[in-house]
């Protein structure tokens with residue numbers, strides 16, 4: 019019966035709707051049918067189903083049989099555990115059963131609707147730690163959006179049922195850097211991890227400063243792009259673009275493509291420097307004026323300069339790979355008086371060798387943008403909500419929490435996946 023039902027569901031939307039309306043056992047099958055089907059269900063406008071689905075596969079059954087309120091109560095009073103990805107070290111993620119967190123004063127508990135894979139997480143997976151952000155064993159993942167299920171005492175801005183995107187960090191607001199509006203450099207930046215889970219606790223400071231309501235028309239998985247997009251917008255703005263500038267972006271990873279898209283949406287002529295076919299295709303779709311596809315750095319420099327008047331070089335070169343060769347390459351791409359932004363962070367202890375004559379006599383500005391600020395996060399979500407930003411193009415796959423190790427192993431092999439939405 020179940021497999022027949024699944025087949026039926028997979029055949030198309032009409033069937034799904036009928037099935038969902040049919041009742042409890044069928045909802046379970048719908049969810050088992052896979053994410054596409056779930057989306058269809060949600061699109062069908064069945065509010066209850068949406069709530070249920072957001073809660074995750076295992077909870078669907080109980081949610082439907084017990085009714086939403088009861089399930090929430092059960093979960094939040096410690097009668098239940100949740101599944102969460104725990105990073106134990108290099109390439110060692112385990113899906114474990116851990117207690118559902120409880121909201122302390124000022125905190126929120128959010129039921130994760132979607133958590134996105136990110137280059138930073140991939141680095142952490144490969145190395146087993148991140149000096150500033152995560153030390154194992156630890157809950158893992160930081161790009162998420164979901165639905166509030168519990169609000170701690172004193173929280174007035176949010177209530178259960180609100181759809182939110184909670185950022186991965188929040189500045190202190192008190193230190194020298196915060197006072198100067200450079201909150202990305204805050205001496206006491208508070209980071210939060212644990213997005214690859216059914217529920218996540220949002221610390222009070224992030225609730226107060228960096229949790230944003232998601233407009234009803236924006237899918238949660240799109241809203242989860244707020245964090246990386248805030249970084250991309252930051253990198254672009256920090257490069258001080260002027261109308262008419264030609265902007266080159268090195269790197270076809272998620273952030274490189276995002277910066278490229280941001281520049282293209284702002285009306286700039288852009289050149290994307292990428293290696294893989296899939297990246298070239300994505301760059302074109304996201305508005306690149308030119309695409310230079312090669313794995314040879316000298317060829318990339320030659321071809322990129324050839325696309326500018328008299329081979330003079332681009333006005334702005336943004337490096338979004340995070341390797342020394344690409345940092346050096348960026349310096350060779352710009353014209354006299356141009357700006358280079360070393361956006362990609364290299365491994366700790368990395369040094370680069372730069373041609374001082376070129377930098378000095380060509381009057382080149384070197385910048386390096388890190389992270390985001392609360393204002394940029396708001397700007398990023400607005401851009402996503404505007405519909406101009408092609409959020410869907412950045413999410414190239416969907417996977418269940420249990421598939422997380424496999425997803426990262428695949429990303430390590432330099433596949434052309436941009437981001438995978440992990441649905442608990």
Ligand SMILES: [Zn+2]
Nearest residue numbers: 136138161246
């Ligand atoms: Zn990220």
Ligand SMILES: [Zn+2]
Nearest residue numbers: 190193196204
């Ligand atoms: Zn601060």
